[in-house]
Amino acid sequence: MKLLPMVMMAITAAMAFPALAQEAEHDYVGVAKCRTCHKKELMGNQVAAWRDGPHHRALETLKNEQSLAIAAERNLGPPHEAAECLSCHVTAHGVPPIRIAHDLDAEDGVQCESCHGPGRDYRKKKIMSDREVAVAKGLRDPAENERVCTACHNENSPTFDPGRYVLPDGTTMGFHFGMAKERILHPIPEDVKGKFVELEKKLKAEGRKVP
Numbered sequence: 612m613k614l615l616p617m618v619m620m621a622i623t624a625a626m627a628f629p630a631l632a633q634e635a636e637h638d639y640v641g642v643a644k645c646r647t648c649h650k651k652e653l654m655g656n657q658v659a660a661w662r663d664g665p666h667h668r669a670l671e672t673l674k675n676e677q678s679l680a681i682a683a684e685r686n687l688g689p690p691h692e693a694a695e696c697l698s699c700h701v702t703a704h705g706v707p708p709i710r711i712a713h714d715l716d717a718e719d720g721v722q723c724e725s726c727h728g729p730g731r732d733y734r735k736k737k738i739m740s741d742r743e744v745a746v747a748k749g750l751r752d753p754a755e756n757e758r759v760c761t762a763c764h765n766e767n768s769p770t771f772d773p774g775r776y777v778l779p780d781g782t783t784m785g786f787h788f789g790m791a792k793e794r795i796l797h798p799i800p801e802d803v804k805g806k807f808v809e810l811e812k813k814l815k816a817e818g819r820k821v822p
């Protein structure tokens with residue numbers, strides 16, 4: 612019975628802030644907790660692709676000259692410490708500490724969970740390999756959801772350039788979902804997709820290491 616008022620409050624909050632509704636119950640764990648499985652070659656090593664891509668360096672960028680100039684113009688102090696910059700350049704900025712299950716390293720910039728959703732409840736192998744269950748536990752599919760990207764890729768970015776993306780017909784856009792996705796691809800190999808756990812089991816049964 613005591614729970615009822617809290618449930619009512621949660622429902623009211625979810626209606627008032629629809630963007631928070633789906634995320635509200637899940638906590639962040641950081642890329643360190645995705646690494647165990649997603650750095651494997653068999654899986655397609657998404658961690659390496661991300662590490663070599665633009666998002667991993669997002670905090671580092673806030674320390675360069677261009678950032679210092681932007682911050683100086685706005686009297687913000689050091690940009691890598693300013694909320695006005697960190698909100699899009701690191702994962703889970705401004706999220707209450709109670710929802711951070713493991714400390715995130717700011718040096719890792721924009722991590723997996725900024726796009727795939729906070730991972731504490733979906734990161735177990737059994738859950739991860741059943742997509743429907745994983746989604747129920749907070750996994751987001753950014754493949755079909757442009758808003759995951761435009762939360763940061765929008766005019767509030769001081770370097771947003773309406774001419775950044777040039778379409779084949781010459782049209783320009785500040786952000787183009789399809790083209791942008793192509794620039795950060797990190798797929799599971801086609802012959803592994805949906806079968807990772809099975810293939811891993813087979814290798815282990817043969818006494819082989821999972822690459």
Ligand code: HEC
Pocket residue numbers: 672673677678679681682685687690693695696697698699700762763764765766767768769770771772775785
């Ligand atoms: C609304 C989200 C958002 C905010 C707030 C934000 N950035 Fe960024 N930043 C981005 C995105 C997205 C990019 C990738 C390029 C683009 O579309 O602007 C980026 C790229 C950059 C770059 C690289 C330039 C380039 O052309 O790729 C610099 C430098 C930068 N940001 C500095 C800052 C500084 C300094 C602040 C704080 C004053 C800040 N950003 C605040 C989202 C943001």
Ligand code: HEC
Pocket residue numbers: 642645649657658661666721722723724725726727753754792795796797798799800804
């Ligand atoms: C900037 C957003 C972003 C970040 C950061 C990101 N991803 Fe993704 N991820 C995507 C998108 C978008 C797709 C879907 C691409 C497509 O199929 O169009 C995807 C797809 C995937 C897939 C499925 C691939 C497949 O073949 O079905 C896995 C696994 C994955 N990401 C894991 C990770 C891990 C692990 C990290 C961190 C190391 C990470 N992602 C970081 C946006 C992101």
Ligand code: HEC
Pocket residue numbers: 665666668669670672698699700701702721725726753759760761762763764775788791792794795
């Ligand atoms: C949490 C904020 C955030 C989210 C969400 C996000 N990005 Fe980014 N993205 C950035 C920042 C910041 C940069 C600039 C990184 C740098 O150069 O330091 C960037 C840079 C990029 C770049 C290189 C610059 C460019 O525009 O060519 C691509 C491509 C990109 N992001 C694609 C995506 C895609 C696709 C998604 C959604 C699936 C996405 N991003 C979601 C913050 C974000």
Ligand code: HEC
Pocket residue numbers: 640641642644645646647648649723724727729730731733734735736739740742752799803804805806807808
């Ligand atoms: C204990 C192992 C393990 C951990 C830890 C793990 N994953 Fe996974 N993940 C998997 C497996 C297994 C699959 C399914 C692979 C397949 O297609 O067979 C998967 C699939 C995915 C997919 C693709 C889902 C789909 O079907 O579109 C994404 C995205 C993803 N993981 C992101 C993450 C992120 C982000 C983290 C960290 C918060 C993480 N994973 C942690 C094992 C793991």
